[in-house]
Amino acid sequence: MKACKKNGQYLMIQMPEEIDHHQTVQIRQAADESILEDEVRDVIFDFGQTRMMDSSGIEIIMGRYRMISAFGGQVYIMNADTRIKKILFSAGIQKIAEFIN
Amino acid sequence: MKACKKNGQYLMIQMPEEIDHHQTVQIRQAADESILEDEVRDVIFDFGQTRMMDSSGIEIIMGRYRMISAFGGQVYIMNADTRIKKILFSAGIQKIAEFIN
Amino acid sequence: MAAAFLSELNPKLEEIADVKTAVSEAVINAVIHGYGMEEWDGPTQARRKSAWIHMESGLSDNVFEVSIEDKGCGIPDIKTAMQPLYTSRPELERSGMGFSFMEEFMDEVKVESTFGEGTMVQMKKKIGIVEQMEEE
Amino acid sequence: MAAAFLSELNPKLEEIADVKTAVSEAVINAVIHGYGMEEWDGPTQARRKSAWIHMESGLSDNVFEVSIEDKGCGIPDIKTAMQPLYTSRPELERSGMGFSFMEEFMDEVKVESTFGEGTMVQMKKKIGIVEQMEEE
Numbered sequence: 001m002k003a004c005k006k007n008g009q010y011l012m013i014q015m016p017e018e019i020d021h022h023q024t025v026q027i028r029q030a031a032d033e034s035i036l037e038d039e040v041r042d043v044i045f046d047f048g049q050t051r052m053m054d055s056s057g058i059e060i061i062m063g064r065y066r067m068i069s070a071f072g073g074q075v076y077i078m079n080a081d082t083r084i085k086k087i088l089f090s091a092g093i094q095k096i097a098e099f100i101n
Numbered sequence: 102m103k104a105c106k107k108n109g110q111y112l113m114i115q116m117p118e119e120i121d122h123h124q125t126v127q128i129r130q131a132a133d134e135s136i137l138e139d140e141v142r143d144v145i146f147d148f149g150q151t152r153m154m155d156s157s158g159i160e161i162i163m164g165r166y167r168m169i170s171a172f173g174g175q176v177y178i179m180n181a182d183t184r185i186k187k188i189l190f191s192a193g194i195q196k197i198a199e200f201i202n
Numbered sequence: 203m204a205a206a207f208l209s210e211l212n213p214k215l216e217e218i219a220d221v222k223t224a225v226s227e228a229v230i231n232a233v234i235h236g237y238g239m240e241e242w243d244g245p246t247q248a249r250r251k252s253a254w255i256h257m258e259s260g261l262s263d264n265v266f267e268v269s270i271e272d273k274g275c276g277i278p279d280i281k282t283a284m285q286p287l288y289t290s291r292p293e294l295e296r297s298g299m300g301f302s303f304m305e306e307f308m309d310e311v312k313v314e315s316t317f318g319e320g321t322m323v324q325m326k327k328k329i330g331i332v333e334q335m336e337e338e
Numbered sequence: 339m340a341a342a343f344l345s346e347l348n349p350k351l352e353e354i355a356d357v358k359t360a361v362s363e364a365v366i367n368a369v370i371h372g373y374g375m376e377e378w379d380g381p382t383q384a385r386r387k388s389a390w391i392h393m394e395s396g397l398s399d400n401v402f403e404v405s406i407e408d409k410g411c412g413i414p415d416i417k418t419a420m421q422p423l424y425t426s427r428p429e430l431e432r433s434g435m436g437f438s439f440m441e442e443f444m445d446e447v448k449v450e451s452t453f454g455e456g457t458m459v460q461m462k463k464k465i466g467i468v469e470q471m472e473e474e
């Protein structure tokens with residue numbers, strides 16, 4: 001998938017402008033393949049382009065966290081704007097993911 | 102607007118993933134300001150991220166063409182995928198705009 | 203809304219974009235032409251007016267159906283309205299391609315309208331036909 | 339659909355995103371919980387089943403209203419269902435935050451449901467309040 005870039009042990013996932021269930025189904029498939037096959041350790045979600053997100057955005061982060069945390073992996077969240085941050089915080093994502101910039 | 106970049110006489114407009122009426126209202130405002138204030142000559146629409154487009158995508162191109170062609174300006178279309186190209190062609194956009202790559 | 207249904211059927215991405223485009227055309231037509239909302243001058247006037255759209259969408263037998271209905275001004279002459287490039291609002295930068303796109307992207311488009319009373323657009327599209335044939 | 343209405347009122351971009359999010363939650367709930375479509379195994383089964391969603395949205399007096407109705411399985415206990423983090427489908431990677439997001443982003447959320455018959459979610463939100471006050 002175009003939206004995933006692997007850099008060494010990191011999987012970088014470029015989140016779309018609008019995150020809903022339909023979008024996350026695709027991202028999830030691609031991400032899980034990458035995590036399993038390439039033995040990725042950490043996952044970075046880049047929300048730089050994202051303007052709208054429903055709870056499927058929470059689900060995709062929590063799901064990837066469950067997969068990789070068992071093996072010592074860490075989830076990072078990048079470039080989330082104030083609105084997206086507020087949504088992520090209201091679901092307690094700061095407890096499982098680290099916000100970078 | 103973040104989506105507009107000026108390079109000399111060009112105005113480069115980054116089209117969103119999904120182009121509908123709501124999106125084009127915003128793009129139009131920003132583009133027209135730029136065309137009028139900065140005396141831009143040519144306009145480039147970059148469809149590289151676009152996956153879905155309704156007829157408002159046609160309208161925004163035709164409208165900008167009308168504004169700038171009177172002063173010798175030209176409209177270019179960049180990075181449109183097969184699907185978007187098909188839509189643009191079905192509306193005859195190739196008669197007023199030049200497709201680059 | 204359309205995408206929510208369709209994504210469960212593993213359709214081609216193109217099919218989802220087709221349906222979204224067609225629905226987008228019909229809804230914006232209801233808002234702009236049916237209710238003339240482009241002229242409402244923001245919240246002040248909205249306080250005095252109201253506009254309703256009724257949308258029903260469903261899936262049965264692999265066919266996605268959607269209808270979009272408004273109680274707006276209606277279309278005096280449907281045949282003319284559906285012609286490519288025809289628009290009653292060129293001043294609004296309308297392309298006149300709305301109905302053409304609906305017809306291009308859907309398998310079936312039916313328009314019913316009573317001038318002064320409202321408009322209903324019904325559309326159908328078969329989804330995931332390729333897989334269906336392979337499975338048989 | 340919601341965006342089409344709202345954009346004519348020059349709302350804040352946030353307000354549009356809020357409404358889109360809330361509608362998205364309600365629609366996907368109808369599809370996944372109401373009709374259990376996540377289990378339909380693609381087109382083959384879709385040929386035998388059907389699913390319908392009814393959506394009505396409108397604007398009057400600056401208040402955007404939307405209702406989303408399905409004829410799916412219904413909710414046995416609405417109070418439990420609406421609790422943050424509650425989901426009946428953890429195996430599907432559902433977060434249980436759907437209703438919480440609807441309540442967070444809209445001014446009013448009402449849920450009616452009859453077990454075995456279907457569910458209706460009605461939501462309201464005032465739009466463009468800032469401008470309204472300035473104009474008065």
Ligand SMILES: Nc1ncnc2c1ncn2[C@@H]1O[C@H](COP(=O)(O)OP(=O)(O)O)[C@@H](O)[C@H]1O
Nearest residue numbers: 231232235236283289290296297298300301321
């Ligand atoms: N829901 C509607 N209510 C009233 N008139 C409509 C409606 N939908 C379409 N029309 C009429 O049909 C014409 C053609 O529509 P369309 O092909 O979508 O082009 P456009 O929207 O660009 O004008 C419109 O200009 C308008 O006069």
Ligand SMILES: Nc1ncnc2c1ncn2[C@@H]1O[C@H](COP(=O)(O)OP(=O)(O)O)[C@@H](O)[C@H]1O
Nearest residue numbers: 367368371372419425426432433434436437457
């Ligand atoms: N339209 C519906 N039909 C049937 N059950 C529903 C519907 N909407 C919600 N529910 C029930 O309410 C629960 C909570 O919903 P929600 O807060 O959106 O969380 P989630 O969708 O993540 O499970 C769901 O798990 C489901 O059991």
